[in-house]
């Protein structure tokens with residue numbers, strides 16, 4: 001089975017959309033906040049392609065802090081912060097005056113905060129047109145970015161390094177970790193396999209790329225890149241590139257209607 005179809009069936013997915021070339025940014029300044037409610041506002045990317053904010057989880061009075069495609073009717077969620085710990089109505093996301101990003105509940109209890117923030121002083125946040133939400137310092141260095149907090153989706157321009165992995169979500173409306181993982185292994189293979197929870201014991205893979213070379217390490221993969229043209233590539237240490245999915249098969253897959261596939265294929 002083609003990798004693209006497998007990914008869709010397993011609820012791990014890739015999204016391609018022509019990227020706009022807008023270079024301007026809309027900085028979110030320290031002291032800004034969002035409140036979880038049915039009609040809460042969101043922080044949009046400059047072209048309005050992506051938005052960052054609260055999304056109500058279907059049939060519940062709970063909210064997900066998320067990034068979604070804002071320009072398509074079903075507003076597909078491409079990243080979420082608090083999948084295991086949905087936020088009650090009235091929760092607050094704040095970019096504090098001292099540069100912390102915090103999500104707290106109505107009784108001020110901590111619900112989520114970003115992990116692995118690099119040291120330095122956060123000066124502002126930005127929802128970029130690539131779909132990456134970043135915390136940056138005054139030199140525009142990223143101290144934290146959603147692209148490095150992988151969930152179940154990769155977007156064009158996103159790169160996975162060795163050891164990084166995507167996890168499927170549990171069901172269409174449950175955003176805790178599901179039973180499928182896609183990982184770039186240390187030997188350079190991209191592997192898709194089911195796991196046991198909560199141990200993450202890996203079962204027999206459904207798919208593995210032929211991008212490991214035990215004899216010549218330089219000929220092994222070290223990055224998975226989903227590029228602007230919609231190709232999913234494994235890049236080898238010697239610079240060679242293996243195309244795993246090309247634009248043609250992606251577009252065909254997308255004509256089959258992503259959302260319908262999700263509805264019956266998520267596990």
Ligand SMILES: *[C@@H]1O[C@H](CO)[C@@H](O)[C@H](O)[C@H]1NC(C)=O
Nearest residue numbers: 025026027123124137138140
């Ligand atoms: C965003 O903030 C950075 C750093 O302070 C600054 O260089 C940049 O000009 C700001 N962009 C906008 C559109 O305000």
Ligand SMILES: *[C@@H]1O[C@H](CO)[C@@H](O)[C@H](O)[C@H]1NC(C)=O
Nearest residue numbers: 208209210211212213219242
């Ligand atoms: C994997 O790649 C190697 C080197 O390119 C090739 O010799 C081998 O036949 C490939 N194996 C499979 C199963 O495609």
Ligand SMILES: *[C@@H]1O[C@H](CO)[C@@H](O)[C@H](O)[C@H]1NC(C)=O
Nearest residue numbers: 227228229230231233241243
């Ligand atoms: C994306 O990858 C494909 C296949 O490797 C390559 O032909 C194409 O030039 C790449 N596009 C960009 C924008 O890098």
